[in-house]
Amino acid sequence: MKRIVAGRYELGEVLGKGATGQVFAARDIEEGHEVALKILDPSLAGDENFVARFKREVRILQGVASRSVVPILSAGWDGKTFFIAYERLYGETLDKRLRRVARLPMSEARPLVRQLLKALAATHEVGVIHRDVKPANIFLEGGDARKAERLRLLDFGISKWEAGDGHGTLSALTRTGDVLGTCRYMAPEQFENPADVDGRADLFAAGAVAFRILTGAMPYGGGDSLALIMTNVLTLPPRTLQTVTGVSWPTSLEDFFTRAFVHRDERFGSASEMLDAWMDAPTGSDVPEPSSFQPEPLAQYADSASGNDTRSDSTHPA
Ligand SMILES: Nc1ncnc2c1ncn2[C@@H]1O[C@H](COP(=O)(O)OP(=O)(O)O)[C@@H](O)[C@H]1O
Ligand SMILES: [Mg+2]
Helix, strand or coil, rough: CCCEECCEEEEEEEEECCEEEEEEEECCCCEEEEEEEEEHHHHHHHHHHHHHHHHHHHHHHHHHCCCCECCCEEEEEEEEEEEEEEEEEEEEHHHHHHHHHCCCCHHHHHHHHHHHHHHHHHHHHCCECCCCCHHHEEEEECCCCCCCEEEECCCCCCEEEEECCCCCCCCHHCHHHHHHHHHHHHHHHHCCCHHHHHHHHHHHHHHHHHHHHHHHCCCCCCCCCHHHHHHHHHHHHCHHHHHHCCCCCCCCCHHHHHHHHHHCCCCCHHHHHHHHHHHHHHHHHHHHCCCCCCCCCCCCCHCCCCCCCCCCCCCCCC
């Protein structure tokens, strides 16, 4: 028998797994359309940290409501289960895309990063810091011959309102795999004090995403423990495009990443400033094609070892 949540959502296949539970494809039998339903893991329903994370995501999504963010349809508690119903998106996450192709040519990277920075500009404009920008939380809605692919930001579970609500820290992130997946994109100040971050932490993460899109590698390399990744981010200079690919890149593109990963006082000041710099970056034949270098093996990134969007069992204790 099919499982029904809140008397109206008939659950289908699992679309993804994350820190707090699972996201299912589901059918809204009242309205007769498909949705994506996030369900809080029953073992966490008694844990106020996770329940708070769930509720915060609902409040924030209702507040952001931008075309570049996943639309929320309803949410609540049906007596047994906390759920969030989102509009069902069709396509794949950036995480899935990069597992398949490792890196993208500038012609594809340019519109994706442009949309990511526009999404962050819209989010920041209403005073929300995402705090968990990474490929698994970026969805690419399928384009076709007539319409371009559209990027949507997912997962506002550890986001915060810039003014207040700062006590909603990363304490809800206690599952090893999730912390690892997240911290590879995390700004140094977010390790030091997650409550104190501003929009510039999202810009660091967006820079790390852009770096991976272009090179298939991460600016601070691999490392399979939180302690190691944190030490690298806090003590080492970021690697350059040239270091990770072995080929030379235009200086202004290297400079773009330097400004994304530097201490936040010297970082891009806003998403729109970073967007302007991105749109000014060279796109010509001096930008290496993906075929001109080998991407680093992804296996060195522990959270990326599994073949799907989610963490492997070994990094995601039940
Ligand atoms: N609206 C949606 N449509 C299709 N797939 C989705 C949708 N929302 C989430 N997913 C899938 O579920 C995964 C987990 O969702 P996410 O919101 O990131 O939850 P978590 O907090 O558990 O990480 C995503 O990486 C994506 O693969
Ligand atoms: Mg997620």
